[in-house]
Amino acid sequence: MGRFRRGAAVAFGTALALTLAACSGDSDGGSAAQSTRERATDAAPAVASGGALDLTGACPATVVVQTDWFAESEYGFLYNLIGPDAKIDTGKKRITGSLVSGGKDTGVNIEVRFGGPAIGYEQVSAQMYVDKSINLGIVSTDESIQNSVSQPTKAVFAPFEVSPGMIMWDKSKHPNFTTLVDIGQTDTKVLYYETDAYMQYLLGAGILRQGQVDGSYDGAPARWVAEDGKIAQAGFATSEPYIYKNELGDGHSYDVGLQLINDTGYPLYGQALSVRAGDEAKLAGCLKKLVPIVQRSQVDFLAHPQTANALIIKAVKADAASVWNYSPGLAAYAVQTMKNRALVSNGSNATIGDMEQSRINRMIQILTPIYAGQKKPVKSGLTPANLFTNQYIDTSIGLK
Incomplete structure (x- = not known):
């Protein structure tokens, strides 16, 4: 995990x-x-x-x-x-x-x-x-x-x-997001790997809500691109922000904001x-x-x-x-x-x-x-x- x-x-x-x-x-x-x-x-x-x-x-x-x-x-x-x-x-x-x-x-x-x-x-x-x-x-x-x-x-x-694990969002689609708490106050879907234990912590702490999280993330950007950055998604601060801005191809480019999972009180x-x-x-x-x-x-x-x-x-x-x-x-x-x-x-x-x-x-x-x-x-x-x-x-x- x-x-x-x-x-x-x-x-x-x-x-x-x-x-x-x-x-x-x-x-x-x-x-x-x-x-x-x-x-x-x-x-x-x-x-x-x-x-x-x-x-x-x-x-x-x-x-x-x-x-x-x-x-x-x-x-x-x-x-x-x-x-x-x-x-x-x-x-x-x-x-x-x-x-x-x-x-x-x-x-x-x-x-x-x-x-x-x-x-x-x-x-x-x-x-x-x-x-x-x-x-x-x-x-x-x-x-x-x-x-x-x-x-x-x-x-x-x-x-x-500090672990680079994070959840990110598209700044242009969600200009008011600064933390995961902000995401939790909306209906924005959050994609993650269902086996990642930190999500149970975020739910238990009331930072995110059960109805908005989706554990079907498989690591590919297809869902993000299909929804044109309207969702939030797990990843690494050292990787996905650069890839999603510079390397998706086909004219897709997203400037993302993020919060490290560490900063929510999960200090692994x-x-x-x-x-x-x-x-x-x-x-x-x-x-x-x-x-x-x-x-x-x-x-x-x-x-x-x-x-x-x-x-x-x-x-x-x-x-x-x-x-x-x-x-x-x-x-x-x-x-x-x-x-x-x-x-x-x-x-x-x-x-x-x-x-x-x-x-x-x-x-x-x-x-x-x-x-x-x-x-x-x-x-x-x-x-x-x-x-x-x-x-x-x-x-x-x-x-x-």
Whole structure:
């Protein structure tokens, strides 16, 4: 549930096309995880042996990270970790290369796997339990709470201080809207994914009304375009506003206003880098070194996104069978929006990527009765300590 599923850039692709894209496409070679280090001629220089950046022996030979969507700039901090020997595998939907920090090879590889249709739209937490080769996954707070009984995960790094999940409206059609409360005082339809837990919160809080919400949203802009922007719709602040203004085609262009779901009192940590809860102890030595490297990568990506964005765009273009598109303009917009809206920031201190217990506790309070009502009770006695840790965070690393 944590991810506000994406599909605007898929535009008019069908579910069949997405399925075929997930199952087809030719790999441009053999197993990158096995071969990258042996045959790379353009690898980054090595870090000092035994130093803080040397992951050899501390981490798996290939650190496998499962994302929840196609390659995109919201996960630039992950793609920024991949060295110049990056290998794009369109068949297996992943990118593999040397794991680098500050331009230097840490001694292990990293494999970033695509999600969404590439894993049959399964939640990342579910995929992590199906495929134990995955070391870390992108899991939002609400998904972690939902699956706390059978597929527990623990967040170790929060790439977003504020989740980019939002609901948007066309400014010209609704000039008086400034918040979701304004929408709730009208009969405007609100499209969303029916499995997104935040909607039950918005209804319970009286912000929106049951009669106006529609859970049939499938990620495509067809309904919005058909109604010429008269409806409101869920999405990502880093994506849909740019797409709907610049990339719908056929003369369609919409200047949208929006409110972040976070700002309604739903303070989840979106797309947090997480481990299977039972594997934390086994990975502790790796996480102690890796998490600070990830923190630095996020700082570096925000300052200099060009290399990672170029890899993201290259990976998307390489998969000719896919209906996912990602333009340089959208990539640049995503980064700028992360900055302008402080979606990526240090938060209340000088540290990037750490999490606040009070926010996690508030999410438990919000979601426990919601999931109970859906006959999906959360873990008995669930506490924030079950869901996150700042143990591996280097408090000296943050945005300047």
